[in-house]
Amino acid sequence: MKDFAAAHADAARASVRERQALATQFDTADAIQPDSEARYINGQHRAQALLEAGVRRTVVLRIVES
Numbered sequence: 001m002k003d004f005a006a007a008h009a010d011a012a013r014a015s016v017r018e019r020q021a022l023a024t025q026f027d028t029a030d031a032i033q034p035d036s037e038a039r040y041i042n043g044q045h046r047a048q049a050l051l052e053a054g055v056r057r058t059v060v061l062r063i064v065e066s
Contacts, residue, residue: 025061
């Protein structure tokens with residue numbers, strides 16, 4: 001997904017700042033990560049800031065272990 005998003009950012013002529021923000025959505029250190037009970041492992045503050053900015057859809061990272 002990270003490469004897919006980067007390709008679309010290139011096509012949309014995203015700014016450096018927009019590309020950096022997009023990259024963090026796919027970084028396991030920064031991504032919004034819900035747990036199996038709809039709580040947060042990481043990214044609660046980012047999710048709140050997005051909601052306050054009017055964003056209603058975003059990428060979240062769910063790690064599925066097999």
